[in-house]
Amino acid sequence: MRSVLKLELEEAKAMIEAAKRAAAEAKALETICIVDDGGYVVAMERMNGARITGPEIAAAKAFTASGHKRSTHLFNQPGGPATTTGEAFGIHAMMPGKFAIFVGGFPIVVNGEVVGGVGVSGGNGEQDTVVGMAALRALQEALGPEYEVATQADIKK
Numbered sequence: 001m002r003s004v005l006k007l008e009l010e011e012a013k014a015m016i017e018a019a020k021r022a023a024a025e026a027k028a029l030e031t032i033c034i035v036d037d038g039g040y041v042v043a044m045e046r047m048n049g050a051r052i053t054g055p056e057i058a059a060a061k062a063f064t065a066s067g068h069k070r071s072t073h074l075f076n077q078p079g080g081p082a083t084t085t086g087e088a089f090g091i092h093a094m095m096p097g098k099f100a101i102f103v104g105g106f107p108i109v110v111n112g113e114v115v116g117g118v119g120v121s122g123g124n125g126e127q128d129t130v131v132g133m134a135a136l137r138a139l140q141e142a143l144g145p146e147y148e149v150a151t152q153a154d155i156k157k
Contacts (some may be wrong), residue, residue: 007036007108008118011142012043016120018138020047022131028123030131033058034108036116039067039098054121061105061119062097068112069157072105073125079121104128106136107157109150110143114157129153 012034023030031046031054039062046054064072074080081088082101092099103125108116118135120128133151140149 004037005110005113007034007042009042011139012116014142015135015138016043016045018141019118019131019135020045022134023047023120023123023127026123026127026130028127028131030120030122031055031058032126032131032135033062033134034116034120035059035062035066035119037066037114039063039117041118050122056097056118056129057100057121058104060100061102061121062117063098063105063119064117065105065107065119065155066102066117069107069109069129071107071153071155072100072119073090073129074102074154074156075101078109092153104132106132106153107150107155108136108139109155110139110147112148112157 019032029047029050033044034042044058092101104120107114120131134152
């Protein structure tokens with residue numbers, strides 16, 4: 001038996017607010033989705049004017065990052081597991097509509113444990129990354145120094 005950390009709504013809301021500020025600075029209309037360690041949505045927000053496809057895509061990115069414990073863009077980097085020569089080629093076809101293998105999904109890692117995922121959709125890859133990193137930094141700020149949140153773009157647990 002072990003104790004586990006659980007992401008709560010207040011933390012997810014703080015992440016979304018920081019992500020929206022970063023999106024506004026980046027001039028991107030984004031949908032931001034925060035999921036728990038089971039891949040279930042804790043909070044999601046689509047900014048005014050953001051694409052109607054954003055919620056489904058952001059949720060898939062967050063689900064993938066949480067469930068597979070890695071940033072989604074790592075699947076398709078040269079030599080990555082979802083490339084044609086990778087061990088997981090075609091993995092996205094196993095869970096159609098739920099598994100995303102492109103930029104914008106980041107696991108939420110606290111004290112070395114994956115507690116959820118953040119998915120961002122609506123900007124280009126660089127904008128989605130900036131917004132996702134802002135969400136992770138906001139969680140670090142909300143939790144304080146007694147917790148360590150992974151806040152780099154290339155996260156793999």
